[in-house]
Amino acid sequence: MWRVGADVTLRAEVWGKAPERLADGLAPYPLVAHLLDTLLVAGVLWDTWLSPRLRRLLAKELCGGDEGCARGWVVLAAGLHDVGKATPVFQLQAASPRAGVDAWRPLMATRLTEAGLPACDELAVQALATSTGRVARRHEYLGLVALSGHDPVELRGLRLGTDWLAAVAGGHHGHWYLPARDSAAPYLAAGMCSGGWADVQADLRGVVAAAAGCDLAETPILDPARAAVVVTLLTGLTILADWVASSDLVVHGGYRVIEKGIDPYSGGWPAARGDALVTVVASTVGSYVPPGNPRATVLGRPVAGQMRSLRPLQADAQRIGPGAWFVAYPTGEGKTEAALLRHMAGDPEGLIFGLPTRATTTAMQQRLGSIFAGTGNTVLLSHQYAAAHRVECASEYGLEWYSSSIRRLIAPLVAATCDQVLVGALRQRHAALRLLALANHHVVLDEVHTYDQYQSHLLKALMAWWGATGTRVTLLSATMPQWQRRQFASAYTRDEATCPDEAAYPAHWVVTGEVGQVAQPTLSQDQPDxxxxxxxxxxxxxxxxxxxxxxxxxxxxxxxxxxxxxxxxxxxxxxxxxxxxxxxxxxxxxxxxxxxxxxxxxxxxxxxxxxxxxxxxxxxxxxxxxxxxxxxxxxxxxxxxxxxxxxxxxxxxxxxxxxxxxxxxxxxxxxxxxxxxxxxxxxxxxxxxxxxxxxxxxxxxxxxxxxxxxxxxxxVPENVQAFVDQTSLDLDQVCADLVNAEEIAAASRRIESATLNVSNLRQRVAAPEKRCRYADLNALTGGPEDACSLRDEDRMGTRFDDDQVSGTYLLVGEPAGVPLPVGTLAATGDAARVRQALDAMVSVTGARLCAALDEASASTVPTGWRPRSRLLAHARPVHVDQLSEHGLTYHERLGLIAADILTGAP
Missing domain, CATH: 3.40.50.300 (P-loop containing nucleotide triphosphate hydrolases)
Structure with missing residues (x-):
């Protein structure tokens, strides 16, 4: 094994991973090695995962269209992400509750002292433990300070156009931290990034810049109107690269390279690591493989030598280029196939197919799996109970890597509930990665007519993001009210005039920045009245x-x-x-x-x-x-x-x-x-x-x-659009009727609720007239203390309930529940048993019903529920024997119901 020696240089003392190895006489993973690994992974992601459209966008903004030049700056941004770890607070984990427990800390302190690197003094440690100083313990915030070169007190107004590298480092752990105005954090951070530590940070910057082939003195200046979009995309890519580079597979591979005598500071590190990291990315993130014959892929192979003919809408779909495509057509006209044909006619990029329910999502995953069988693509399922559904792997990348909802959106092909897409508009940790994933795919949303005012408000924010990133979007529905058409089109193009005034039906149209051109191909068959x-x-x-x-x-x-x-x-x-x-x-x-x-x-x-x-x-x-x-x-x-x-x-x-x-x-x-x-x-x-x-x-x-x-x-179809438009609820009209006025107020509360939850994506990041600063990025994520904590992954704050009471429950005991004791379920990490438990979950809304189930759960697990599996943590276990005690029963045909329903006369 690679062991600590007496002749290691000062810069090699600084660790990036696994400091606990010091207690066993083994060296931690060097920080410079992790930075270079992340740089190299980002390069592989650029080459194999990032869509051609986003590569062109970043190349235009960074280097006037030169993709080779842009690639260097993109990987540099990723490589610099952890420069803030080269600080005494991180290297010694100062102010940590385990400061006096871990055996490696005094060893590390001694080595740093011998290398001439000062530790935090006692006053600084005390300040770091306070509520106003704790942000300075975050290495991403320290990286922001180190890379910006500005007075930390002034970082709230940091200009993204000039300091975009610093902003990317500042957000790579999910939050763009913004200390309070009276916080001690900026002053503490300034001390952490001075003296000998500043020399180490400068040394690391130089090594990473050399590996990227960039001169930091020639850092591009971004268009202020586009800087927030670029920083968000680069931060998302850096998060993803860091996740891959931090895996045991990558770190253990790095140790083996070091044991062969290759110094991470030498120019040989990229060559020694490159091929292995290409394999790691392919086996985790994967990449989209375009089918060789799109029409046959979507419509099926020829029968008796005859290919199925395209319906008029499907024929038009193959000619739809960039932009947002709106399709309002009756059922049975092949809208799904049309969306897939459009997808395959454009740049090779991933696909997210968003649907309103788990049932449609699961069915679409199976359908897409059949369509893309043999192409080298696997279709990932993304909804609350996705882990309960087995996915047959059609490619070589490992499905276990996609353990969370945000990681599932990274997959090349995704069937997701619309909630998994709409949550991108909410304030949350890792917003940048979710937004990158949504921009890196062609996004198809089906049954858009089911979106209420709350969901429509969230989609409006995302349409602005997709318009700013040139993302292909396809909105499908049997009908689409004119207010929805206008709202979504104007958000995508940031121009109220882009939606056609007349709502034709059936019809489809594309908006890209100009007034949408409406097409009305004939229906493939008569629609009965x-x-x-x-x-x-x-x-x-x-x-x-x-x-x-x-x-x-x-x-x-x-x-x-x-x-x-x-x-x-x-x-x-x-x-x-x-x-x-x-x-x-x-x-x-x-x-x-x-x-x-x-x-x-x-x-x-x-x-x-x-x-x-x-x-x-x-x-x-x-x-x-x-x-x-x-x-x-x-x-x-x-x-x-x-x-x-x-x-x-x-x-x-x-x-x-x-x-x-x-x-x-x-x-x-x-x-x-x-x-x-x-x-x-x-x-x-x-x-x-x-x-x-x-x-x-x-x-x-x-x-x-x-x-x-x-x-x-x-x-049908002559009266359909008039029926929809003349009866839909228009929030802009004045309502004299008392009931109407009350309901307009209720709908407005939905909008207000969405406004409180959304991340100000449309107003702060995607707006072309906005000159964003660092404080605007903070609005996307907030801080850990105010970021969204989403218990029910399927809903994820994207559905509005007037009483706001809902819950997910795990039924335990036969015949309706999982046939395992509660203690066994809590302790299990077995995938088969976890899937079995997920199968026994039920989602419930309504204050009275949830209150009864909460009481039943308290009786089932009186000491609390702390399962080993994260997938089970959001559900409350309820033993079926407890249901009757609380006026409930689970009927074999009717589901979870009030017991008195069965005793009343039918």
């Missing part, structure tokens, strides 16, 4: 159940859907329908089911009602709105609670979805002349109330009801 039977009732559940019974008796061979707006209503309706139709299969689907239970139901529905379903007996499905955007299913007849227009149109897309007239005629007896939807308006004394309309706005539902009353047949 939709006749709506609108009824009002104070007893909506009775009306749905009676309709299902009568409809089945009239059409006993047909598949029927009943869609309710709340879980409790869906459960109650399913019970009543099953009681009325005892010989018919009735399936219930909603969000309050365990992961495994819901997956079984979804698989059953796909098998019976999906695109490859064989003819079979009739099925009645009672579900919440999860079915609207979750599964690719085909029903003959449907009853629905009244919803906003966009959702009703989306639900109608599940009627006659696959256009199989032969099976339709067989089930109906004759071929119907149009689609029919039974819509129940839930009222109280004939009035749509706020409580009865949840989770929607009563005023919006009143508009929808009035429109359908006046126009009971929706001509």
């Amino acid at each position: 939709l006749r709506v039977e609108l009824v009002s009732s104070d007893e909506a559940t009775d009306r749905h159940a009676a309709w299902a019974k009568d409809t089945h008796q009239a059409h006993p061979g047909c598949h029927i859907a009943v869609i309710r707006s709340t879980v409790d209503d869906a459960v109650d309706t399913a019970r009543r329908v099953q009681s009325a139709l005892p010989g018919v299969a009735v399936v219930c689907l909603h969000s309050r089911m365990t992961v495994a239970h819901r997956a079984r139901v979804e698989a059953q529905l796909i098998d019976r009602l999906g695109p490859r379903a064989a003819p079979g007996p009739p099925l009645v499905v009672v579900a919440t709105q999860v079915i609207e955007a979750s599964l690719d299913l085909d029903f003959d007849l449907m009853s629905s609670d009244l919803t906003p227009a966009a959702s009703l149109v989306q639900r109608a897309g599940r009627l006659w979805r696959f256009r199989d007239d032969t099976q339709r005629r067989a089930r109906f007896g004759v071929l119907p002349d149009g689609r029919m939807m039974h819509v129940v308006v839930r009222t109280r004394d004939g009035v749509i109330t706020g409580r009865g309309s949840l989770p929607y706005f009563a005023s919006e539902l009143a508009r929808v009801a009035q429109w359908l009353s006046d126009t009971p047949t929706i001509q």
